[in-house]
Amino acid sequence: MYVAVKGGERAIENAHRLLAHERRGDRSVPEVTTDQIAEQLTLAVDRVMTEGSLYDRELAALAIKQARGDLIEAIFLLRAFRATLPRFGSTRPLDTGAMRIRRRISAAFKDLPGGQVLGPTFDYTHRLLEPPVSDPPMPATAPAPSEPTPRVSDLLAADGLIETTAFPASPDGAEQPPGDLTREALSFPADRDLRLQNLARGDEGFLLALAYSTQRGFGRTHPFAGEIRLGDVALEMWSEDAGFALPIGRVTVTECQSINQFKGSATEPPRFTRGYGLVFGHCERKAMSMSLVDRSLRARELDEEVKAPAQDEEFVLSHSDNVQATGFVEHLKLPHYVDFQAELGLVRRMREEHARRAASSGTANVVDDTREAAE
């Protein structure tokens, strides 16, 4: 008999109750705290802050806990919260050259001012599964470097070997405030400021795969890891009242500048070009992938042939956002009875026509496998 599709409301309530129960897991095991997540799952927190576009370790840790460790779900929670926040203004551009360095490596120079600083890295660890030491020895210390740590790109730029203006100047020469794709729908072609914003919010896995594809020949850009640096930078906001920029805090960021070949053109001498990646916290894989994809997306600007997916800005920018992607892929779980009924009607009609044609052309002795069990 007809089973009414009623009761959606109670079903949802019960599902949520079960979800909360499953999230908690075995109640004889102590519950994980958001402090523990913020302190011990730091890289997960960093990723959620970066792709969630909100620098708040506490909220990111809460989101990870609420999402049962599903990072895309946590990113979604943070984004939805971010969308409700009022906007007071923008900071001045970060000066990553003045970063308090925790890690800084260059694959382009053996040694350079400021030195190579390995910092906290998985690089050179052996990936042998073993329980981590719960009380590891305190880290080795060294006196803070007295000399500044200039960015590799600035060193190269001093010799004119690398492009200096990352952003083409606007026709009237005026400095344009960067665009914001959360306040205005993205349209194509998109300028580099919007592309970088999109990539910074984009899914790490998607960017990683695209970056990888450029290395394997789909839009090759010959990159070097010019510099990767991790550390704290000061945030400053211009104050009309005070008449100068006020420091409002510090954030941890990872910056990656790739150095790429450029053969030059009729008007431009040969020199290196850049790809740029900047993320919150320590998301090195993401920062590197971002810099490779950023460089690939500059193909048209640099008069390179656009033929690979990573060079195609509409393809990349339209599909990089994992909150959008997961929502749309997973919406297939929603009921589609109505559309399916309409399709069913069409398929039945076409099968009837097919059967009629087969019958009239004298192939009636052919086994009729077009009949449904129900007919």
Next chain:
Amino acid sequence: MTVTYNFAYLDEQTKRMIRRAILKAIAIPGYQVPFASREMPMPYGWGTGGVQVTAAILGPTDVLKVIDQGSDDTTNAVSIRKFFGRTAGVRTTTRTAEATVIQTRHRIPETPLRENQVIVFQVPIPEPLRFLEPRETGTRRMHALQEYGLVHVKLYEDIARHGHIATTYAYPVKVDGRYVMDPSPIPKFDNPKMSDSPALQLFGAGREKRIYAIPPYTRVASLDFDDHPFERWRHHCRCALCGAEESFLDEVITDDHGSRMFVCSDSDFCESRRGEATTSPEAVSLASDTETHHG
């Protein structure tokens, strides 16, 4: 920390931005207006566009109805109705006639809409040309130049291959003789209801960041050919519960021996009819019923 939300969730600046997009959409019927869609607390593809449009137009005295697949009881409809019950505190209803705002996914109610009602469609892919041209840069140019030949070629290829048009839902329409528009994935049975409707029809696509509209009493033509006119389709039988002969039906499989019954997809329509008169269930036939309509 405590978090407080504005009436109907969105802040007033965001609502103003969305209302500007809606006004522009009404001024250019069928044209997709870009807007700065926000991240909503439900996933993209689950009605974020419709929810933002509803949030932007909802007032405290409105009466809201939310349906999915024609029914007020499907889980996502329940979820969205609860969302507005919680964030806006507006009165909700399942009765089409009582509602001032109806948010829908995949159906237009059977009860004819009237003036001063607004129907808000949830739209997954707002671009009717998307599967013919994947690039936004391409489709925007095609709309600007009214270059709609490709859609007709697609429909023609259907006829050449199958003898009839093989698009059953999200059947493209032309609004006010200008823009080709995606009616959202409603069955083409519902297409004629859009034309000359006394109600305002708004369409919200959150993930794709587009809003479009059909103002009241606007001509909406389903694309077709003179020798292959637009056809409506419904299961050729009566609703097993209310006996309706004119409503769009859902097929419900009742056991594993192929038994099935057909019932109204519009649950409010079905319930109201059953409230008025009792009718006996009808024998079920699988043949399809087609009426012709000149779009």
